[in-house]
Amino acid sequence: MAKIPQAEAGQFLRVNPIACVARGMCAELLPEQVKLDEWGYPILKGDPLPPQLVAHARRAIAECPTLALRSDPTPRG
C-alpha cells in the first residue's frame, strides 16, 4: 500500500470536496486552520502550516474518515 506523505511546515491543507462527508473532525482537531460552513464542510484558512501546528495537521489528516484531507507543498494556483 502506498504511504501517504506526512504534512510538513510550510505546506497547505487541501480538501477533496467529493470525498468529504462534512463530519467536521478536521475543524475539531485543527481549529486554527479549519472552520466549518453552515453545512459542516470545511473552510480552510489557506495559510501555510506553521511548525507548531504540524502535529495537529498530521492527526487531522490521519483521522479524516474518508481521506479527504491532505497537505500539499504548493499554494493553490
Ligand code: SF4
Ligand atoms: S474530517 Fe475529512 S470528511 Fe470530515 S469534514 Fe474534515 S475533510 Fe471532510
